[in-house]
Amino acid sequence: MSPRESGPGGNDRRGQRPGHGDGSRRNARGHERNRRGLAERQRSAAAPSRRTRGADPARLAAFETLRAVSAEGAYGNLVLPGLVRAHRLDRRDAAFATELAYGALRRQGTWDAVLARCVDRPLDRLDGAVLDALRLGVHQLLAMRVPDHAALDRTVGLVRAEIGAGPGGLVNAVLRKVAAKDLAAWTAELEAGAPDETARLGLRHAHPAWQVRALRQALVAHGRDAGELEALLEADNAPPVVNLVALPGLGELDEALRAGARAGELVPGSALSSGGDLHRLASVRAGGVRVQDAGSQLVARALVAAGGDVAAGERWLDLCAGPGGKAALLAALADAHGARLTANEVAPHRAELVRRALRPVPARAWEVRTGDGREAAALLGGRPAAEAGFDRVLVDAPCTGLGALRRRPESRWRRTPRDLAELGPLQRQLLRAAADVTRPGGLIAYVTCSPHAAETLAVVEDVLRERRDLEAVDALGPVREAALPGSLEGERDPGLSRDGGPATVQLWPHVHGTDAMFLALLRRR
Numbered sequence: 001m002s003p004r005e006s007g008p009g010g011n012d013r014r015g016q017r018p019g020h021g022d023g024s025r026r027n028a029r030g031h032e033r034n035r036r037g038l039a040e041r042q043r044s045a046a047a048p049s050r051r052t053r054g055a056d057p058a059r060l061a062a063f064e065t066l067r068a069v070s071a072e073g074a075y076g077n078l079v080l081p082g083l084v085r086a087h088r089l090d091r092r093d094a095a096f097a098t099e100l101a102y103g104a105l106r107r108q109g110t111w112d113a114v115l116a117r118c119v120d121r122p123l124d125r126l127d128g129a130v131l132d133a134l135r136l137g138v139h140q141l142l143a144m145r146v147p148d149h150a151a152l153d154r155t156v157g158l159v160r161a162e163i164g165a166g167p168g169g170l171v172n173a174v175l176r177k178v179a180a181k182d183l184a185a186w187t188a189e190l191e192a193g194a195p196d197e198t199a200r201l202g203l204r205h206a207h208p209a210w211q212v213r214a215l216r217q218a219l220v221a222h223g224r225d226a227g228e229l230e231a232l233l234e235a236d237n238a239p240p241v242v243n244l245v246a247l248p249g250l251g252e253l254d255e256a257l258r259a260g261a262r263a264g265e266l267v268p269g270s271a272l273s274s275g276g277d278l279h280r281l282a283s284v285r286a287g288g289v290r291v292q293d294a295g296s297q298l299v300a301r302a303l304v305a306a307g308g309d310v311a312a313g314e315r316w317l318d319l320c321a322g323p324g325g326k327a328a329l330l331a332a333l334a335d336a337h338g339a340r341l342t343a344n345e346v347a348p349h350r351a352e353l354v355r356r357a358l359r360p361v362p363a364r365a366w367e368v369r370t371g372d373g374r375e376a377a378a379l380l381g382g383r384p385a386a387e388a389g390f391d392r393v394l395v396d397a398p399c400t401g402l403g404a405l406r407r408r409p410e411s412r413w414r415r416t417p418r419d420l421a422e423l424g425p426l427q428r429q430l431l432r433a434a435a436d437v438t439r440p441g442g443l444i445a446y447v448t449c450s451p452h453a454a455e456t457l458a459v460v461e462d463v464l465r466e467r468r469d470l471e472a473v474d475a476l477g478p479v480r481e482a483a484l485p486g487s488l489e490g491e492r493d494p495g496l497s498r499d500g501g502p503a504t505v506q507l508w509p510h511v512h513g514t515d516a517m518f519l520a521l522l523r524r525r
């Protein structure tokens with residue numbers, strides 16, 4: 001049996017029932033700890049003694065991630081790396097904790113449906129910490145190669161150590177019921193009780209039904225086959241490959257490639273990371289090499305490739321720049337072309353992240369402004385757009401993120417259709433404001449990391465309908481120009497031309513291995 005199969009903690013603990021002996025003392029501490037904030041938990045996790053013999057550090061890191069997500073509204077992908085460091089997990093245990101935490105978060109809806117059949121009361125009447133521990137137990141039993149006895153013993157040990165002996169008994173009884181069937185049997189049972197195909201797919205692939213419906217509609221709206229839906233849902237559940245970008249003129253990928261990364265297949269100057277702690281790479285520490293989804297790289301580069309050569313002295317604007325991924329690439333490209341980028345962000349703490357992202361780029365090429373993009377007209381200082389307007393404007397609009405579900409494990413369960421209704425007006429206002437500050441002849445890239453038609457095609461169509469001074473221009477040509485030759489042909493063609501008009505571009509996780517980025521290009525007349 002490989003270490004992976006028994007999970008972290010090693011063979012020394014196999015068969016041992018952890019947590020016996022000093023249960024009550026640890027119970028009290030566990031309750032208290034579960035009420036404390038993340039920072040304090042991270043500090044105490046870093047203490048030299050492991051505090052609990054019942055909870056192995058990798059499962060504890062996963063448990064604390066789920067607690068931070070469900071009790072504090074944290075983002076799992078932001079919390080877990082800190083806990084991996086705080087618990088001093090080695091590479092193997094870090095991989096186990098990541099698979100466990102992210103997997104349990106992604107599949108939460110399906111695991112809750114399984115648990116609802118094994119618990120004698122509504123799940124919302126369970127203690128939140130107990131429910132999170134149960135989710136971790138189910139994920140190990142049904143979706144990881146952890147033997148049943150290890151999944152049970154370690155999860156019960158974790159509960160005894162972190163929550164209490166009483167809950168330990170309940171978790172033991174419930175997980176035994178879960179372990180009585182395998183994933184295929186559970187899936188068949190859940191699907192048999194589902195009212196329709198959408199609900200069945202939602203249970204099978206752990207997506208809320210409204211998102212299954214929305215993604216099916218999005219495939220069709222962007223010119224693909226609805227039959228791809230299951231492949232898309234599956235891609236949302238696969239751990240995303242970490243893409244790297246070398247900022248042009250500022251970073252080289254040689255070091256990453258020597259360390260095991262593979263050259264990117266979609267975008268020049270990109271690589272697929274071999275995993276592990278990227279901060280071991282000097283080029284990453286220096287900021288010339290950054291983590292960035294290949295789809296994000298592509299749409300940023302397409303804005304620069306569009307409309308012929310960049311003229312020296314061009315002024316570019318990134319209207320919604322936080323945390324600065326695309327701004328860093330744009331600023332590096334701006335510097336290489338003798339252009340200058342203004343990066344705008346409404347949230348001050350995110351504007352600070354933009355500043356940090358831009359630090360490796362020479363200061364002559366950029367400035368950061370904190371402000372509401374809807375008031376971008378202030379950037380022109382009262383002068384007309386024909387005189388002071390920007391040549392290229394990126395509107396990377398706040399959106400539901402339905403195209404980046406791989407990366408944000410819990411987000412699918414947090415989002416609601418109401419978000420679409422709230423974001424729609426903001427997206428339109430930002431696009432109009434971008435148009436107002438673009439010089440005649442200048443280009444606007446409207447981008448979302450969602451393929452939902454309501455925040456992509458509908459937004460662009462509405463604004464085009466009301467503004468005679470805007471026209472759609474082809475986005476596919478510039479995207480192809482920015483991509484590696486031949487990488488977007490045939491089945492991988494991301495373009496959609498409606499009624500022979502200029503094409504918009506929609507990338508897909510299951511086709512391109514990227515987030516589902518949307519790009520429309522507009523020109524101000």
Ligand SMILES: C[S@@+](CC[C@H](N)C(=O)[O-])C[C@H]1O[C@@H](n2cnc3c(N)ncnc32)[C@H](O)[C@@H]1O
Pocket residue numbers: 296319320321322323324325326327344345346347350371372373374396397398399449
């Ligand atoms: C999709 S994210 C942008 C991602 C960014 N371009 C990158 O590549 O790292 C959208 C950003 O818009 C910001 N935002 C939301 N409302 C805004 C507004 N009214 N004006 C400017 N920025 C806004 C959000 O805070 C968020 O940072």
